[in-house]
Amino acid sequence: MDGVLYSKNGKKLIRYPALKIGPKFIVPEGVKKILPEAFYGQRYLQRVEMPDSLHSIGNGGFAGSPRLRQVILNEELRVLGEEAFRSTRIRRLTLPQGLRKAEIGSIPAKELVLPEGLGEVSVFDPDEEGGYILADKLIIENPALDLFALENEEGKDSIFFCKKIYAYEGSLPYRQIDQVKDAYIIDLYPLPGKKFEEAPQHIGPADTSWYSKDKKEFDIFTPAQLAGLSLLVEEEGIELFDVAIHLKDDLDMIQYPNFLPISDMEGSFDGEGHTIYNLHIYRPTENFVGLFRTMYWGTIKNLHVQGEITGGNYTGGIVGGWGVHCGAKIKNCSFEGKVKGYGYSGKLYGHKF
Numbered sequence: 001m002d003g004v005l006y007s008k009n010g011k012k013l014i015r016y017p018a019l020k021i022g023p024k025f026i027v028p029e030g031v032k033k034i035l036p037e038a039f040y041g042q043r044y045l046q047r048v049e050m051p052d053s054l055h056s057i058g059n060g061g062f063a064g065s066p067r068l069r070q071v072i073l074n075e076e077l078r079v080l081g082e083e084a085f086r087s088t089r090i091r092r093l094t095l096p097q098g099l100r101k102a103e104i105g106s107i108p109a110k111e112l113v114l115p116e117g118l119g120e121v122s123v124f125d126p127d128e129e130g131g132y133i134l135a136d137k138l139i140i141e142n143p144a145l146d147l148f149a150l151e152n153e154e155g156k157d158s159i160f161f162c163k164k165i166y167a168y169e170g171s172l173p174y175r176q177i178d179q180v181k182d183a184y185i186i187d188l189y190p191l192p193g194k195k196f197e198e199a200p201q202h203i204g205p206a207d208t209s210w211y212s213k214d215k216k217e218f219d220i221f222t223p224a225q226l227a228g229l230s231l232l233v234e235e236e237g238i239e240l241f242d243v244a245i246h247l248k249d250d251l252d253m254i255q256y257p258n259f260l261p262i263s264d265m266e267g268s269f270d271g272e273g274h275t276i277y278n279l280h281i282y283r284p285t286e287n288f289v290g291l292f293r294t295m296y297w298g299t300i301k302n303l304h305v306q307g308e309i310t311g312g313n314y315t316g317g318i319v320g321g322w323g324v325h326c327g328a329k330i331k332n333c334s335f336e337g338k339v340k341g342y343g344y345s346g347k348l349y350g351h352k353f
Contacts, residue, residue, distance in 0.1 A: 119343015144312020271303025
């Protein structure tokens with residue numbers, strides 16, 4: 001179609017000719033994916049508009065298009081691949097609120113706004129020596145975005161090359177930048193409208209007397225025992241690997257105004273058809289939030305939960321991060337109530353990996 005190569009069903013834009021003449025291109029409605037390097041080396045385009053149907057832009061999608069100045073992204077875009085806009089002339093780019101995963105290091109915009117829904121962020125590092133953000137001004141709307149995760153494994157050449165960073169006071173990125181702003185000569189400013197406080201580790205009675213390191217199977221009968229399970233893992237470092245826990249009664253968690261999520265479930269938790277009522281968790285500056293924070297190898301089954309959960313990236317009613325590809329299982333479980341996350345979120349789980 002006009003020299004542009006699409007898949008047979010029209011859902012993938014495969015290649016836009018490098019020598020196709022014309023300053024503007026509107027991607028047709030129905031296209032869901034722009035494949036890697038689809039516009040690579042295009043010499044004439046200055047403006048591109050995306051359709052509502054588009055979900056992802058592949059690695060290097062528009063890289064090496066030296067005249068490209070303006071890209072209008074759609075609100076339904078979910079994934080922005082590595083080096084998507086490297087070596088272009090884009091100086092202003094609005095990332096849509098629907099965006100969930102993006103590589104932001106190669107975006108040459110002078111001012112970059114990271115929307116609250118953007119939870120999985122990376123900075124491309126071609127030499128494995130530490131990537132960096134090209135923007136002079138970085139505005140962070142997600143209160144749980146972990147900026148320290150953007151450094152390379154050895155912590156070399158931090159990505160904090162921005163001169164001005166804006167974030168909500170008390171948010172995770174605000175606290176992180178506050179620690180390093182002097183070392184990296186960063187001006188840190190609070191965004192207006194919201195202010196966050198770190199959530200307490202635990203509020204309410206907790207019973208840990210039922211636990212014994214010599215046992216592998218346990219029964220839980222009371223809300224305090226469930227709270228004790230959370231404390232055992234969070235504060236005492238007890239690992240729930242190869243441990244079987246059975247819930248023997250319905251639990252009303254009304255006396256816990258901000259329940260501490262249970263970390264790293266790697267054994268089995270059998271609700272035996274019971275319900276956990278009035279589970280309230282409010283931890284918007286934390287990642288991996290739910291009744292259980294993460295589950296990589298374990299099984300959660302026959303459990304029903306009712307309540308209201310608010311967290312950062314990877315927030316779910318039952319579990320924040322579900323390692324489905326590692327063998328973890330969720331069986332016959334349900335959640336009734338509200339779940340709100342600033343990145344990935346869902347009723348049963350926030351994100352599976």
